[in-house]
Amino acid sequence: MALKCIIKDEEAVSISIGFILMFAITVIVFTGVMISFYSLSRNIEKSAMEESFKILGSGLANKIATVDTLVNVSSSFGATVESIEYEFRLPSTIAGNTYSINLTNTTHEIILEADNGAIVGSPFSVSNNFTERKFYGGAEDYIITYNKNDNNIYIDEQ
């Protein structure tokens, strides 16, 4: 009998109670979303940095390969490269964080790393000598050069 009453009862709450309920539910849900959004944003920041590192790493590998190819192609023409300068710019921060760039000579890998744990390695290939370097962020302008005397490719801050 009581169940029948509940089913047939079409009355809900009054406007006032409805508003209070709605407001309370909204506040609770919004607070929950904001809390989860904060933790989510931390993950997004890291994901965004890793994606950016992949783009920057492959771009840098491409630039080094360009200089290396120019030297090799010139050699195939019997020519001597007197100088090559490849200027490029990298962002000083990504997602508001600085990062380091480590160009290793042993494994021929560009390792981009940030304090929040984002780390990405991009392989690069050179047939000439290459001097390894590590940059700790902050710089924006870089230059890749080739020295014919020691047949070496260098990368430096400008």
Next chain:
Amino acid sequence: MDLIEDNNAQFMLLAGFLIGIGLVITTVMLNSIMFEGNMAIESVTENSKYEMINLMQITTDEIRSAYRNSTEKGGTVQNATINFTQQVYNFSADLPKIYSMYGGGAKITFENWTNKGYANFTENGRPGGKDNWTIVENVNVNYLSIFNFTINLTGLIFRIEARNSTGYPVWSVVFNETKYNVSNATYPANYTIGDFTNGSKVNLSDSKYLFKNSVSSSPTVSIHIIYGSNAFGTYKIEGETITRHFTRERHYVLNTTIALSTAKVKANISMPVSVPW
């Protein structure tokens, strides 16, 4: 008024549902805005290496073409150099205009062969160039029509070799300060042809050099220079490879410099160009 006075929950549920949807949409939008805002976008397209290859190739072709155009007609050396200079000058003057259309810059400098000595027999003609190198591969010996060298020795020995398809030397001629020898697989090693005179023209297809006899068992050979920095002079080899006609000829090596600049890359290259081919 009916809506306000309605105590049923439909309006509240509908409003709650709309707010929920709104929150989800806002969250997703903020999410993507934040992700995109953090991304470092960079273009990785870089064409300077192709431009440089292209520039080196057209410069080489143009200088060789100018040399052949000016020398094959005959006439005085003075007129030939004037014609050569005019053609290459026109090319070098037009080059910056063409590259400026693409936002870059290109400049070449060149020399002519007046008062210029013969080049070393290294790969690029320079004294420090590659000593041991291949002039031509897959030569059909039965169709080798010209095989001439003019040799000036500056070191102890200078050698020209023919190798079969496996890389084994089947014939070679060695020039030293006093004589020239032929060594091969068929005849005794160090077979002495005669006395060598510096600056003399040598026709290696002549029967006394035993070239065709030595390589008849392997008619397809590659021709190599060994110790090229020990001598300088000219050469001409003409004939057929397995697939096509070829000419390899060097009178001089003309020094050329190429400067290319794009938005990001600046390169200076010095390139020796062997002429006429």
